[in-house]
Amino acid sequence: MNQQVNVFDYAGHICESMKKGILLTTKSGEKVNTMTIGWGTIGIEWGRPIFVAYVRVGRHTRQLLDDSGEFTVNIPYGDVDSKILGFCGTKSGRDVDKITEMGLDLVESSVINVPGIRQLPLTLECKVLCQQLQNIPMLPEQIQNRYYPAGVDGSDPGKNEDYHIAYYGEIVNAYMITE
Numbered sequence: 316m317n318q319q320v321n322v323f324d325y326a327g328h329i330c331e332s333m334k335k336g337i338l339l340t341t342k343s344g345e346k347v348n349t350m351t352i353g354w355g356t357i358g359i360e361w362g363r364p365i366f367v368a369y370v371r372v373g374r375h376t377r378q379l380l381d382d383s384g385e386f387t388v389n390i391p392y393g394d395v396d397s398k399i400l401g402f403c404g405t406k407s408g409r410d411v412d413k414i415t416e417m418g419l420d421l422v423e424s425s426v427i428n429v430p431g432i433r434q435l436p437l438t439l440e441c442k443v444l445c446q447q448l449q450n451i452p453m454l455p456e457q458i459q460n461r462y463y464p465a466g467v468d469g470s471d472p473g474k475n476e477d478y479h480i481a482y483y484g485e486i487v488n489a490y491m492i493t494e
């Protein structure tokens with residue numbers, strides 16, 4: 316049995332973990348893909364617990380997310396092989412099966428159709444309530460130049476000219492994988 320948690324008891328841990336990266340996993344049809352994320356917001360909106368993920372327009376993840384409207388977030392708790400976060404943050408699911416290459420163990424979710432990942436046991440199951448393309452021209456120029464460099468196209472896994480889409484995921488289940 317997985318151990319249910321109150322997600323807000325772990326909000327500090329989740330934000331700290333994002334400094335090194337956590338995983339956002341998507342599934343469309345039978346295809347499961349995961350990518351490292353370093354940005355995210357956890358809180359309450361519309362009276363519901365929400366995780367907002369920020370995914371650049373050109374990511375493969377974006378396509379899968381739009382197809383399924385669901386995602387899991389997996390956060391390290393204890394040791395995690397840093398190679399996992401490096402690989403999943405630089406390789407695209409368009410070119411490589413990251414789950415197989417990194418030997419990640421998928422664990423079926425309870426509420427949604429996207430699995431979690433055993434190696435990063437703190438798991439949030441999320442359903443997308445809405446998405447919003449960020450209004451980058453409203454940002455201070457210094458941030459625009461730093462995070463959205465002109466001429467670096469969206470195939471670059473690092474900073475590029477693609478805007479982020481904010482995906483507002485309702486956290487419908489939160490637990491520690493114990494099995």
Ligand SMILES: Cc1cc2nc3c(=O)[nH]c(=O)nc-3n(C[C@H](O)[C@H](O)[C@H](O)COP(=O)(O)O)c2cc1C
Pocket residue numbers: 334335336348349350351352353354355369370371374375376377400401403404405406407408409471472473
């Ligand atoms: C530490 C770290 C944090 C990252 N955070 C994000 C993020 O918050 N949003 C994003 O769109 N890409 C982020 N990336 C880049 C993606 O993980 C990377 O482009 C990945 O290859 C995309 O995979 P996909 O094409 O299979 O979706 C991050 C990469 C690293 C290494």
